[in-house]
Amino acid sequence: MSQYQFSQMRRYDPEVIARYYRYRPWRAAWRTLVIVWQFAGLFLGLKWDEWFGQVERTKGKRAIQLRTILTQLGPTYIKVGQALSTRPDLVRKDFLEELTKLQDQLPPFPTSIAFNIIERELDRSVSEVYREISPQPVAAASLGQVYQARLHTGEEVAVKVQRPNLMPTLTLDLYLLRWAAGWMAPWLPLNLGHDLRMVVDEFGTKLFEEVDYVNEGRNAEKFAANFQDDPTIKVPSIYWRYSSHKVLTLEWIHGFKLTDTEKVRQSNLDTDTLIEIGVTSGLRQLLEFGFFHADPHPGNLFATPDGRMAFIDFGMMDQLSQDMKETLVDSVVHLINKEYEALAHDFVKLGFLTPDTEIEPIIPALEAVFSDAMGESVREFNFKTITDQFAGLMYEYPFRLPAKFALIIRSLITQEGLALSLNPDFKIVDLAYPYVARRLLAGESPELKRRLIEVLFKDGKFQWERLENLIVIARTDTKFDILPTAQLSLQYLLSEEGQYLRRQLILALVEDDRLHTQEVQRLWNLIKEDIKPDRLFSVALGALAGFSGERTAALLPSMAALMPFRANEPISEIRN
Numbered sequence: 001m002s003q004y005q006f007s008q009m010r011r012y013d014p015e016v017i018a019r020y021y022r023y024r025p026w027r028a029a030w031r032t033l034v035i036v037w038q039f040a041g042l043f044l045g046l047k048w049d050e051w052f053g054q055v056e057r058t059k060g061k062r063a064i065q066l067r068t069i070l071t072q073l074g075p076t077y078i079k080v081g082q083a084l085s086t087r088p089d090l091v092r093k094d095f096l097e098e099l100t101k102l103q104d105q106l107p108p109f110p111t112s113i114a115f116n117i118i119e120r121e122l123d124r125s126v127s128e129v130y131r132e133i134s135p136q137p138v139a140a141a142s143l144g145q146v147y148q149a150r151l152h153t154g155e156e157v158a159v160k161v162q163r164p165n166l167m168p169t170l171t172l173d174l175y176l177l178r179w180a181a182g183w184m185a186p187w188l189p190l191n192l193g194h195d196l197r198m199v200v201d202e203f204g205t206k207l208f209e210e211v212d213y214v215n216e217g218r219n220a221e222k223f224a225a226n227f228q229d230d231p232t233i234k235v236p237s238i239y240w241r242y243s244s245h246k247v248l249t250l251e252w253i254h255g256f257k258l259t260d261t262e263k264v265r266q267s268n269l270d271t272d273t274l275i276e277i278g279v280t281s282g283l284r285q286l287l288e289f290g291f292f293h294a295d296p297h298p299g300n301l302f303a304t305p306d307g308r309m310a311f312i313d314f315g316m317m318d319q320l321s322q323d324m325k326e327t328l329v330d331s332v333v334h335l336i337n338k339e340y341e342a343l344a345h346d347f348v349k350l351g352f353l354t355p356d357t358e359i360e361p362i363i364p365a366l367e368a369v370f371s372d373a374m375g376e377s378v379r380e381f382n383f384k385t386i387t388d389q390f391a392g393l394m395y396e397y398p399f400r401l402p403a404k405f406a407l408i409i410r411s412l413i414t415q416e417g418l419a420l421s422l423n424p425d426f427k428i429v430d431l432a433y434p435y436v437a438r439r440l441l442a443g444e445s446p447e448l449k450r451r452l453i454e455v456l457f458k459d460g461k462f463q464w465e466r467l468e469n470l471i472v473i474a475r476t477d478t479k480f481d482i483l484p485t486a487q488l489s490l491q492y493l494l495s496e497e498g499q500y501l502r503r504q505l506i507l508a509l510v511e512d513d514r515l516h517t518q519e520v521q522r523l524w525n526l527i528k529e530d531i532k533p534d535r536l537f538s539v540a541l542g543a544l545a546g547f548s549g550e551r552t553a554a555l556l557p558s559m560a561a562l563m564p565f566r567a568n569e570p571i572s573e574i575r576n
Contacts, residue, residue, distance in 0.1 A: 063098035255302035
Protein backbone atom coordinates (compact mmCIF):
# COMPACT_ATOMS: atom_id res chain seq x y z
CA MET A 1 0.00 0.00 0.00
CA SER A 2 1.37 3.42 -0.97
CA GLN A 3 1.55 6.30 1.49
CA TYR A 4 -1.19 8.12 -0.46
CA GLN A 5 -3.56 5.12 -0.34
CA PHE A 6 -2.82 4.71 3.35
CA SER A 7 -3.63 8.35 4.07
CA GLN A 8 -7.00 7.89 2.33
CA MET A 9 -8.18 5.09 4.67
CA ARG A 10 -11.83 5.53 5.63
CA ARG A 11 -12.34 2.66 8.09
CA TYR A 12 -10.21 1.56 11.00
CA ASP A 13 -8.43 -1.72 10.21
CA PRO A 14 -5.74 -2.70 12.75
CA GLU A 15 -4.29 -5.38 10.45
CA VAL A 16 -3.78 -2.97 7.54
CA ILE A 17 -2.24 -0.40 9.89
CA ALA A 18 0.09 -3.01 11.43
CA ARG A 19 1.26 -4.21 7.99
CA TYR A 20 2.02 -0.64 6.91
CA TYR A 21 4.17 0.26 9.95
CA ARG A 22 5.81 -3.15 10.18
CA TYR A 23 7.78 -2.16 7.07
CA ARG A 24 8.53 1.32 8.42
CA PRO A 25 10.03 0.56 11.85
CA TRP A 26 11.97 3.83 12.02
CA ARG A 27 8.70 5.81 12.28
CA ALA A 28 7.40 3.63 15.09
CA ALA A 29 10.77 3.75 16.89
CA TRP A 30 11.00 7.55 16.83
CA ARG A 31 7.41 8.08 18.00
CA THR A 32 7.94 5.49 20.75
CA LEU A 33 10.97 7.40 22.01
CA VAL A 34 8.95 10.63 22.15
CA ILE A 35 6.09 8.94 24.04
CA VAL A 36 8.38 7.10 26.47
CA TRP A 37 10.33 10.30 27.17
CA GLN A 38 7.10 12.15 28.00
CA PHE A 39 5.74 9.45 30.32
CA ALA A 40 9.09 8.61 31.95
CA GLY A 41 8.95 11.79 34.03
CA LEU A 42 5.44 10.94 35.27
CA PHE A 43 6.42 7.36 36.10
CA LEU A 44 9.53 8.42 38.02
CA GLY A 45 7.49 11.06 39.85
CA LEU A 46 4.92 8.47 40.93
CA LYS A 47 7.67 6.14 42.16
CA TRP A 48 9.36 9.01 44.00
CA ASP A 49 6.06 9.77 45.75
CA GLU A 50 5.76 6.12 46.84
CA TRP A 51 9.34 5.93 48.15
CA PHE A 52 8.98 9.08 50.24
CA GLY A 53 5.38 8.52 51.36
CA GLN A 54 3.91 11.63 49.73
CA VAL A 55 1.35 10.07 47.38
CA GLU A 56 -1.64 11.81 48.97
CA ARG A 57 0.06 15.20 49.01
CA THR A 58 1.16 15.11 45.36
CA LYS A 59 -1.64 13.19 43.64
CA GLY A 60 -3.25 16.40 42.35
CA LYS A 61 0.06 17.52 40.89
CA ARG A 62 0.58 14.15 39.15
CA ALA A 63 -2.93 14.24 37.68
CA ILE A 64 -2.24 17.68 36.18
CA GLN A 65 1.09 16.36 34.88
CA LEU A 66 -0.73 13.52 33.07
CA ARG A 67 -3.19 15.93 31.48
CA THR A 68 -0.34 18.15 30.27
CA ILE A 69 1.51 15.18 28.75
CA LEU A 70 -1.54 14.02 26.83
CA THR A 71 -2.08 17.52 25.45
CA GLN A 72 1.56 17.79 24.33
CA LEU A 73 1.43 14.42 22.56
CA GLY A 74 -1.26 15.73 20.23
CA PRO A 75 -4.67 14.77 18.78
CA THR A 76 -4.67 11.01 19.41
CA TYR A 77 -3.66 11.29 23.05
CA ILE A 78 -6.05 14.16 23.71
CA LYS A 79 -8.85 11.91 22.47
CA VAL A 80 -7.44 9.02 24.53
CA GLY A 81 -7.55 11.21 27.63
CA GLN A 82 -11.13 12.27 26.92
CA ALA A 83 -12.15 8.63 26.44
CA LEU A 84 -10.38 7.58 29.65
CA SER A 85 -12.15 10.32 31.60
CA THR A 86 -15.26 8.08 31.63
CA ARG A 87 -13.48 4.80 32.40
CA PRO A 88 -13.32 4.28 36.18
CA ASP A 89 -12.38 0.67 35.43
CA LEU A 90 -9.16 1.84 33.75
CA VAL A 91 -8.13 5.03 35.57
CA ARG A 92 -7.80 5.78 39.27
CA LYS A 93 -10.18 8.36 40.68
CA ASP A 94 -7.78 11.32 41.17
CA PHE A 95 -6.57 11.05 37.56
CA LEU A 96 -10.15 10.59 36.37
CA GLU A 97 -11.26 13.96 37.77
CA GLU A 98 -8.37 15.79 36.10
CA LEU A 99 -8.94 14.11 32.72
CA THR A 100 -12.50 15.47 32.65
CA LYS A 101 -10.91 18.93 32.27
CA LEU A 102 -8.99 17.86 29.17
CA GLN A 103 -9.76 20.11 26.20
CA ASP A 104 -8.99 19.36 22.57
CA GLN A 105 -8.01 22.94 21.76
CA LEU A 106 -4.68 23.24 19.96
CA PRO A 107 -2.99 26.14 18.14
CA PRO A 108 -4.47 26.61 14.64
CA PHE A 109 -2.51 25.62 11.55
CA PRO A 110 -1.85 28.27 8.84
CA THR A 111 -4.84 29.49 6.87
CA SER A 112 -2.88 29.11 3.61
CA ILE A 113 -2.67 25.36 4.24
CA ALA A 114 -6.36 25.22 5.16
CA PHE A 115 -7.34 26.99 1.92
CA ASN A 116 -5.14 24.59 -0.08
CA ILE A 117 -6.99 21.67 1.51
CA ILE A 118 -10.36 23.24 0.62
CA GLU A 119 -9.32 23.76 -3.00
CA ARG A 120 -7.86 20.27 -3.36
CA GLU A 121 -10.89 18.59 -1.76
CA LEU A 122 -13.59 20.61 -3.57
CA ASP A 123 -11.63 20.93 -6.84
CA ARG A 124 -12.23 24.67 -7.17
CA SER A 125 -10.78 27.86 -5.74
CA VAL A 126 -11.88 29.23 -2.39
CA SER A 127 -13.28 32.34 -4.09
CA GLU A 128 -15.40 30.15 -6.38
CA VAL A 129 -16.93 28.36 -3.40
CA TYR A 130 -17.38 31.23 -0.93
CA ARG A 131 -18.24 34.86 -1.52
CA GLU A 132 -16.31 35.69 1.65
CA ILE A 133 -14.47 33.74 4.33
CA SER A 134 -12.78 34.78 7.57
CA PRO A 135 -8.99 35.24 7.19
CA GLN A 136 -8.38 33.37 10.44
CA PRO A 137 -10.19 30.38 11.99
CA VAL A 138 -12.87 31.20 14.56
CA ALA A 139 -12.15 27.93 16.43
CA ALA A 140 -9.36 25.35 16.41
CA ALA A 141 -9.45 21.85 17.89
CA SER A 142 -7.32 18.72 17.81
CA LEU A 143 -8.80 17.33 14.58
CA GLY A 144 -9.56 20.48 12.58
CA GLN A 145 -10.49 24.15 12.60
CA VAL A 146 -13.52 26.24 11.65
CA TYR A 147 -13.92 29.33 9.46
CA GLN A 148 -16.94 31.59 9.12
CA ALA A 149 -17.96 32.17 5.51
CA ARG A 150 -20.79 33.14 3.17
CA LEU A 151 -21.83 31.33 0.02
CA HIS A 152 -22.43 33.14 -3.27
CA THR A 153 -26.13 32.40 -2.77
CA GLY A 154 -26.06 34.39 0.48
CA GLU A 155 -26.21 31.66 3.15
CA GLU A 156 -23.94 32.14 6.16
CA VAL A 157 -21.95 28.97 6.79
CA ALA A 158 -19.30 27.35 8.97
CA VAL A 159 -16.43 25.62 7.15
CA LYS A 160 -14.64 22.80 8.97
CA VAL A 161 -11.21 21.90 7.61
CA GLN A 162 -9.31 18.84 8.81
CA ARG A 163 -5.74 19.20 10.06
CA PRO A 164 -3.09 18.31 7.47
CA ASN A 165 -1.33 14.92 7.73
CA LEU A 166 -3.76 13.88 10.43
CA MET A 167 -4.22 10.27 9.34
CA PRO A 168 -0.50 9.27 9.55
CA THR A 169 -0.37 10.67 13.11
CA LEU A 170 -3.55 8.90 14.23
CA THR A 171 -2.70 5.54 12.66
CA LEU A 172 0.85 5.47 14.05
CA ASP A 173 -0.39 6.26 17.56
CA LEU A 174 -3.15 3.65 17.31
CA TYR A 175 -0.60 1.06 16.11
CA LEU A 176 1.64 1.74 19.09
CA LEU A 177 -1.27 1.83 21.56
CA ARG A 178 -2.51 -1.54 20.33
CA TRP A 179 0.98 -3.02 20.53
CA ALA A 180 1.42 -1.70 24.08
CA ALA A 181 -2.04 -2.99 25.08
CA GLY A 182 -1.02 -6.49 24.03
CA TRP A 183 1.96 -6.79 26.40
CA MET A 184 0.73 -4.49 29.21
CA ALA A 185 -2.68 -6.10 29.80
CA PRO A 186 -1.44 -9.06 31.93
CA TRP A 187 0.30 -6.64 34.31
CA LEU A 188 -2.63 -4.30 34.85
CA PRO A 189 -5.20 -4.82 37.67
CA LEU A 190 -8.15 -4.48 35.31
CA ASN A 191 -11.42 -6.33 34.98
CA LEU A 192 -12.32 -5.74 31.35
CA GLY A 193 -13.79 -9.13 30.58
CA HIS A 194 -11.98 -9.03 27.22
CA ASP A 195 -8.64 -8.29 25.58
CA LEU A 196 -7.39 -4.75 26.26
CA ARG A 197 -6.67 -4.48 22.54
CA MET A 198 -10.43 -4.56 21.96
CA VAL A 199 -10.68 -1.30 23.92
CA VAL A 200 -8.08 0.24 21.59
CA ASP A 201 -9.94 -1.11 18.54
CA GLU A 202 -13.23 0.37 19.74
CA PHE A 203 -11.49 3.69 20.29
CA GLY A 204 -9.84 3.51 16.85
CA THR A 205 -13.15 2.79 15.15
CA LYS A 206 -14.78 5.80 16.77
CA LEU A 207 -11.81 8.03 15.99
CA PHE A 208 -11.91 7.11 12.28
CA GLU A 209 -15.63 7.90 12.21
CA GLU A 210 -14.98 11.27 13.83
CA VAL A 211 -12.37 12.39 11.28
CA ASP A 212 -14.59 11.49 8.30
CA TYR A 213 -16.65 14.63 7.62
CA VAL A 214 -18.97 12.80 5.20
CA ASN A 215 -19.87 10.49 8.07
CA GLU A 216 -20.42 13.53 10.31
CA GLY A 217 -22.75 15.11 7.75
CA ARG A 218 -24.83 11.95 7.51
CA ASN A 219 -25.01 11.76 11.30
CA ALA A 220 -26.27 15.35 11.43
CA GLU A 221 -29.03 14.62 8.94
CA LYS A 222 -30.08 11.46 10.80
CA PHE A 223 -30.14 13.39 14.08
CA ALA A 224 -32.21 16.16 12.48
CA ALA A 225 -34.69 13.61 11.09
CA ASN A 226 -35.17 12.13 14.58
CA PHE A 227 -36.03 15.57 16.00
CA GLN A 228 -37.99 16.93 13.03
CA ASP A 229 -41.15 17.02 15.19
CA ASP A 230 -39.41 18.96 17.97
CA PRO A 231 -39.40 22.77 17.41
CA THR A 232 -37.05 23.27 20.39
CA ILE A 233 -34.07 21.49 18.74
CA LYS A 234 -31.94 23.07 16.00
CA VAL A 235 -29.54 21.08 13.79
CA PRO A 236 -27.46 22.88 11.12
CA SER A 237 -28.13 21.99 7.48
CA ILE A 238 -25.31 20.38 5.49
CA TYR A 239 -24.22 21.85 2.14
CA TRP A 240 -23.09 18.67 0.39
CA ARG A 241 -22.01 20.48 -2.77
CA TYR A 242 -19.25 22.14 -0.75
CA SER A 243 -18.30 19.20 1.47
CA SER A 244 -15.96 16.20 1.31
CA HIS A 245 -14.23 13.74 3.64
CA LYS A 246 -11.92 16.53 4.87
CA VAL A 247 -14.04 19.68 4.39
CA LEU A 248 -17.54 20.19 5.79
CA THR A 249 -19.70 23.21 4.97
CA LEU A 250 -22.72 23.58 7.22
CA GLU A 251 -25.22 26.22 8.31
CA TRP A 252 -23.82 28.84 10.66
CA ILE A 253 -25.56 28.81 14.04
CA HIS A 254 -26.16 32.16 15.73
CA GLY A 255 -26.17 31.58 19.46
CA PHE A 256 -24.03 31.31 22.55
CA LYS A 257 -22.64 28.51 24.68
CA LEU A 258 -24.86 27.20 27.45
CA THR A 259 -22.04 27.79 29.92
CA ASP A 260 -22.16 31.53 29.15
CA THR A 261 -24.77 32.16 31.84
CA GLU A 262 -24.43 35.93 31.54
CA LYS A 263 -25.48 35.92 27.88
CA VAL A 264 -28.29 33.47 28.64
CA ARG A 265 -29.71 35.90 31.20
CA GLN A 266 -29.14 38.96 29.01
CA SER A 267 -31.15 37.27 26.26
CA ASN A 268 -34.07 36.81 28.68
CA LEU A 269 -34.05 33.05 28.09
CA ASP A 270 -35.54 30.84 30.78
CA THR A 271 -32.76 28.64 32.12
CA ASP A 272 -35.14 25.96 33.41
CA THR A 273 -36.69 25.68 29.95
CA LEU A 274 -33.24 25.25 28.38
CA ILE A 275 -32.42 22.55 30.93
CA GLU A 276 -35.67 20.74 30.18
CA ILE A 277 -34.96 20.86 26.43
CA GLY A 278 -31.46 19.48 26.94
CA VAL A 279 -32.34 16.67 29.34
CA THR A 280 -35.47 15.60 27.47
CA SER A 281 -33.59 15.53 24.15
CA GLY A 282 -30.89 13.42 25.79
CA LEU A 283 -33.45 10.95 27.12
CA ARG A 284 -35.14 10.73 23.73
CA GLN A 285 -31.78 10.02 22.09
CA LEU A 286 -31.07 7.13 24.46
CA LEU A 287 -34.49 5.60 25.11
CA GLU A 288 -36.50 6.49 22.01
CA PHE A 289 -34.14 6.69 19.01
CA GLY A 290 -31.09 4.84 20.33
CA PHE A 291 -28.94 7.23 18.27
CA PHE A 292 -27.16 9.61 20.59
CA HIS A 293 -24.69 12.49 20.59
CA ALA A 294 -21.68 11.10 22.46
CA ASP A 295 -19.79 14.39 22.84
CA PRO A 296 -22.20 17.07 24.14
CA HIS A 297 -19.51 19.27 25.70
CA PRO A 298 -20.11 23.03 26.14
CA GLY A 299 -18.58 23.83 22.74
CA ASN A 300 -21.10 21.61 20.96
CA LEU A 301 -24.32 22.92 22.53
CA PHE A 302 -25.67 26.41 21.92
CA ALA A 303 -28.71 28.38 22.99
CA THR A 304 -30.23 30.35 20.13
CA PRO A 305 -31.80 33.80 20.64
CA ASP A 306 -35.28 32.34 20.00
CA GLY A 307 -34.89 29.84 22.87
CA ARG A 308 -33.97 26.69 20.93
CA MET A 309 -31.05 24.39 21.68
CA ALA A 310 -28.64 23.86 18.79
CA PHE A 311 -26.47 20.75 18.50
CA ILE A 312 -23.30 20.89 16.41
CA ASP A 313 -20.36 18.55 15.74
CA PHE A 314 -21.81 15.13 14.98
CA GLY A 315 -18.52 13.30 14.54
CA MET A 316 -18.89 11.24 17.72
CA MET A 317 -22.24 9.45 17.66
CA ASP A 318 -23.31 5.94 18.63
CA GLN A 319 -26.27 3.63 18.14
CA LEU A 320 -28.04 1.48 20.73
CA SER A 321 -29.78 -1.75 19.75
CA GLN A 322 -33.49 -2.21 20.44
CA ASP A 323 -32.64 -4.69 23.21
CA MET A 324 -30.34 -2.16 24.87
CA LYS A 325 -32.97 0.57 24.74
CA GLU A 326 -35.55 -1.74 26.31
CA THR A 327 -33.13 -2.88 29.02
CA LEU A 328 -32.28 0.73 29.84
CA VAL A 329 -35.97 1.43 30.38
CA ASP A 330 -36.11 -1.70 32.54
CA SER A 331 -33.18 -0.54 34.64
CA VAL A 332 -34.79 2.87 35.26
CA VAL A 333 -38.03 1.16 36.29
CA HIS A 334 -36.20 -1.24 38.61
CA LEU A 335 -34.32 1.68 40.10
CA ILE A 336 -37.58 3.56 40.73
CA ASN A 337 -39.03 0.48 42.43
CA LYS A 338 -35.77 -0.25 44.31
CA GLU A 339 -35.65 -3.78 42.87
CA TYR A 340 -31.91 -4.28 43.11
CA GLU A 341 -31.87 -7.96 42.18
CA ALA A 342 -33.67 -7.17 38.93
CA LEU A 343 -31.27 -4.24 38.45
CA ALA A 344 -28.32 -6.63 38.80
CA HIS A 345 -29.80 -8.81 36.03
CA ASP A 346 -30.16 -5.66 33.88
CA PHE A 347 -26.43 -5.04 34.35
CA VAL A 348 -25.77 -8.55 33.01
CA LYS A 349 -27.90 -7.86 29.92
CA LEU A 350 -26.13 -4.53 29.34
CA GLY A 351 -22.68 -6.12 29.62
CA PHE A 352 -21.57 -4.63 32.95
CA LEU A 353 -21.46 -8.15 34.39
CA THR A 354 -20.70 -11.45 32.63
CA PRO A 355 -23.55 -14.00 32.38
CA ASP A 356 -21.74 -16.39 34.74
CA THR A 357 -21.38 -13.77 37.50
CA GLU A 358 -22.79 -14.75 40.89
CA ILE A 359 -25.44 -12.09 41.47
CA GLU A 360 -26.26 -12.55 45.16
CA PRO A 361 -23.13 -10.87 46.67
CA ILE A 362 -23.51 -7.91 44.31
CA ILE A 363 -27.09 -6.99 45.25
CA PRO A 364 -26.19 -5.38 48.63
CA ALA A 365 -23.38 -3.41 46.93
CA LEU A 366 -25.81 -2.06 44.31
CA GLU A 367 -28.30 -1.15 47.01
CA ALA A 368 -25.60 0.70 48.95
CA VAL A 369 -24.39 2.60 45.87
CA PHE A 370 -27.80 3.73 44.70
CA SER A 371 -29.04 4.47 48.21
CA ASP A 372 -26.00 6.70 48.81
CA ALA A 373 -26.39 8.36 45.43
CA MET A 374 -30.04 9.15 46.06
CA GLY A 375 -29.65 10.22 49.66
CA GLU A 376 -32.88 10.39 51.60
CA SER A 377 -34.84 11.29 48.51
CA VAL A 378 -34.70 10.08 44.93
CA ARG A 379 -34.48 13.74 43.96
CA GLU A 380 -30.90 13.81 45.26
CA PHE A 381 -29.86 11.32 42.55
CA ASN A 382 -27.07 12.49 40.23
CA PHE A 383 -24.88 10.73 37.66
CA LYS A 384 -21.60 12.20 38.91
CA THR A 385 -22.13 10.60 42.33
CA ILE A 386 -23.02 7.29 40.70
CA THR A 387 -19.82 7.37 38.61
CA ASP A 388 -17.68 8.09 41.66
CA GLN A 389 -19.32 5.23 43.58
CA PHE A 390 -18.85 2.82 40.69
CA ALA A 391 -15.16 3.69 40.46
CA GLY A 392 -14.73 1.82 43.75
CA LEU A 393 -17.03 -1.06 42.78
CA MET A 394 -14.97 -1.79 39.66
CA TYR A 395 -12.15 -3.11 41.83
CA GLU A 396 -14.24 -4.84 44.52
CA TYR A 397 -16.70 -6.68 42.26
CA PRO A 398 -16.49 -8.15 38.73
CA PHE A 399 -17.98 -5.07 37.05
CA ARG A 400 -16.67 -3.90 33.70
CA LEU A 401 -17.62 -0.88 31.65
CA PRO A 402 -18.64 -1.63 28.04
CA ALA A 403 -17.14 0.90 25.64
CA LYS A 404 -20.58 1.96 24.39
CA PHE A 405 -21.70 2.83 27.91
CA ALA A 406 -18.53 4.81 28.53
CA LEU A 407 -19.84 7.16 25.82
CA ILE A 408 -23.33 7.20 27.35
CA ILE A 409 -21.97 8.00 30.81
CA ARG A 410 -19.81 10.76 29.38
CA SER A 411 -22.84 12.20 27.60
CA LEU A 412 -25.06 12.07 30.71
CA ILE A 413 -22.47 13.54 33.08
CA THR A 414 -21.67 16.35 30.65
CA GLN A 415 -25.34 17.26 30.18
CA GLU A 416 -25.91 17.14 33.91
CA GLY A 417 -22.91 19.45 34.43
CA LEU A 418 -24.26 21.92 31.88
CA ALA A 419 -27.66 21.87 33.57
CA LEU A 420 -26.06 22.53 36.97
CA SER A 421 -24.14 25.49 35.54
CA LEU A 422 -27.52 27.04 34.62
CA ASN A 423 -29.32 25.98 37.80
CA PRO A 424 -27.25 24.77 40.79
CA ASP A 425 -30.39 23.24 42.35
CA PHE A 426 -31.16 21.13 39.28
CA LYS A 427 -32.01 17.45 39.90
CA ILE A 428 -32.01 15.28 36.81
CA VAL A 429 -34.73 12.96 38.11
CA ASP A 430 -37.18 15.86 38.20
CA LEU A 431 -37.22 15.51 34.40
CA ALA A 432 -36.02 11.94 33.85
CA TYR A 433 -38.60 10.12 35.97
CA PRO A 434 -41.63 11.96 34.53
CA TYR A 435 -40.32 11.23 31.03
CA VAL A 436 -39.98 7.49 31.71
CA ALA A 437 -43.35 7.41 33.51
CA ARG A 438 -45.05 9.17 30.58
CA ARG A 439 -43.57 6.72 28.08
CA LEU A 440 -44.60 3.70 30.14
CA LEU A 441 -48.15 4.98 30.69
CA ALA A 442 -48.55 5.90 27.02
CA GLY A 443 -47.38 2.42 25.92
CA GLU A 444 -46.45 3.69 22.45
CA SER A 445 -44.86 0.37 21.44
CA PRO A 446 -45.49 -3.32 22.25
CA GLU A 447 -42.24 -3.37 24.23
CA LEU A 448 -43.33 -0.46 26.43
CA LYS A 449 -46.77 -2.03 26.94
CA ARG A 450 -45.08 -5.24 28.08
CA ARG A 451 -42.84 -3.31 30.47
CA LEU A 452 -45.80 -1.43 31.93
CA ILE A 453 -47.47 -4.77 32.65
CA GLU A 454 -44.23 -6.00 34.29
CA VAL A 455 -44.19 -2.87 36.46
CA LEU A 456 -47.85 -3.15 37.47
CA PHE A 457 -47.82 -6.85 38.27
CA LYS A 458 -45.51 -8.52 40.77
CA ASP A 459 -45.80 -12.24 41.57
CA GLY A 460 -49.15 -12.26 39.76
CA LYS A 461 -50.60 -9.46 41.90
CA PHE A 462 -51.58 -6.00 40.69
CA GLN A 463 -49.47 -3.25 42.29
CA TRP A 464 -51.95 -0.42 42.85
CA GLU A 465 -49.35 1.74 44.57
CA ARG A 466 -46.99 1.55 41.59
CA LEU A 467 -49.70 2.75 39.20
CA GLU A 468 -50.43 5.64 41.56
CA ASN A 469 -46.71 6.50 41.74
CA LEU A 470 -46.35 6.45 37.95
CA ILE A 471 -49.32 8.80 37.53
CA VAL A 472 -48.05 11.13 40.26
CA ILE A 473 -44.57 11.21 38.69
CA ALA A 474 -45.91 11.75 35.18
CA ARG A 475 -48.19 14.58 36.34
CA THR A 476 -45.21 16.52 37.73
CA ASP A 477 -44.73 17.47 34.08
CA THR A 478 -47.28 20.22 33.48
CA LYS A 479 -47.45 19.24 29.79
CA PHE A 480 -48.60 15.70 30.58
CA ASP A 481 -52.15 14.99 29.44
CA ILE A 482 -53.71 11.84 30.88
CA LEU A 483 -56.46 11.54 28.24
CA PRO A 484 -54.38 10.58 25.15
CA THR A 485 -52.67 8.03 27.40
CA ALA A 486 -56.07 6.79 28.59
CA GLN A 487 -57.25 6.41 24.99
CA LEU A 488 -54.18 4.37 24.00
CA SER A 489 -54.56 2.24 27.12
CA LEU A 490 -58.24 1.64 26.46
CA GLN A 491 -57.57 0.68 22.84
CA TYR A 492 -54.98 -1.84 23.99
CA LEU A 493 -57.26 -3.14 26.73
CA LEU A 494 -60.05 -3.78 24.21
CA SER A 495 -57.78 -5.42 21.64
CA GLU A 496 -57.07 -9.13 21.32
CA GLU A 497 -53.54 -8.50 22.62
CA GLY A 498 -55.05 -6.97 25.75
CA GLN A 499 -57.07 -10.06 26.65
CA TYR A 500 -54.54 -11.18 29.28
CA LEU A 501 -54.46 -7.72 30.85
CA ARG A 502 -58.29 -7.53 30.95
CA ARG A 503 -58.41 -10.81 32.81
CA GLN A 504 -55.67 -9.73 35.23
CA LEU A 505 -57.41 -6.42 35.95
CA ILE A 506 -60.67 -8.18 36.72
CA LEU A 507 -58.83 -10.49 39.11
CA ALA A 508 -57.05 -7.51 40.66
CA LEU A 509 -60.35 -5.76 41.34
CA VAL A 510 -61.62 -8.73 43.33
CA GLU A 511 -58.33 -9.87 44.82
CA ASP A 512 -58.33 -11.28 48.37
CA ASP A 513 -62.13 -11.75 48.18
CA ARG A 514 -62.96 -8.07 48.33
CA LEU A 515 -63.71 -5.31 45.86
CA HIS A 516 -60.82 -2.87 45.62
CA THR A 517 -63.01 0.22 45.40
CA GLN A 518 -60.73 2.25 47.68
CA GLU A 519 -57.74 1.81 45.35
CA VAL A 520 -59.84 2.75 42.32
CA GLN A 521 -61.18 5.78 44.20
CA ARG A 522 -57.60 6.94 44.95
CA LEU A 523 -56.70 6.63 41.26
CA TRP A 524 -59.83 8.57 40.31
CA ASN A 525 -58.93 11.34 42.76
CA LEU A 526 -55.53 11.64 41.07
CA ILE A 527 -56.89 12.17 37.58
CA LYS A 528 -60.43 13.55 37.97
CA GLU A 529 -59.31 17.19 37.62
CA ASP A 530 -57.87 16.38 34.17
CA ILE A 531 -60.97 14.60 32.92
CA LYS A 532 -63.96 16.54 31.63
CA PRO A 533 -67.13 14.68 30.56
CA ASP A 534 -66.96 15.86 26.94
CA ARG A 535 -63.28 14.86 26.60
CA LEU A 536 -63.95 11.53 28.30
CA PHE A 537 -66.69 10.79 25.75
CA SER A 538 -64.28 11.62 22.91
CA VAL A 539 -61.69 9.26 24.37
CA ALA A 540 -64.23 6.43 24.54
CA LEU A 541 -65.33 7.03 20.94
CA GLY A 542 -61.70 7.21 19.80
CA ALA A 543 -60.86 3.95 21.52
CA LEU A 544 -63.84 2.15 19.94
CA ALA A 545 -63.43 3.68 16.50
CA GLY A 546 -61.13 0.92 15.27
CA PHE A 547 -63.46 -1.94 16.21
CA SER A 548 -66.29 -3.47 14.26
CA GLY A 549 -69.81 -3.60 15.68
CA GLU A 550 -69.50 -7.33 16.34
CA ARG A 551 -66.17 -6.86 18.11
CA THR A 552 -67.56 -4.04 20.29
CA ALA A 553 -70.61 -6.13 21.23
CA ALA A 554 -68.36 -9.05 22.15
CA LEU A 555 -66.34 -6.77 24.43
CA LEU A 556 -69.30 -5.42 26.39
CA PRO A 557 -69.36 -8.26 28.95
CA SER A 558 -65.67 -7.71 29.64
CA MET A 559 -66.24 -3.97 29.93
CA ALA A 560 -69.05 -4.57 32.39
CA ALA A 561 -66.80 -6.77 34.46
CA LEU A 562 -64.25 -3.98 34.67
CA MET A 563 -66.74 -1.69 36.44
CA PRO A 564 -65.67 -2.01 40.11
CA PHE A 565 -68.44 -0.12 41.80
CA ARG A 566 -71.06 -2.89 41.75
CA ALA A 567 -70.38 -3.39 45.43
CA ASN A 568 -73.73 -5.07 46.15
CA GLU A 569 -73.03 -8.04 43.88
CA PRO A 570 -71.30 -11.19 45.14
CA ILE A 571 -67.66 -11.44 44.14
CA SER A 572 -68.21 -14.95 42.83
CA GLU A 573 -70.64 -13.56 40.23
CA ILE A 574 -68.14 -10.92 39.13
CA ARG A 575 -65.42 -13.56 38.78
CA ASN A 576 -67.70 -15.66 36.65
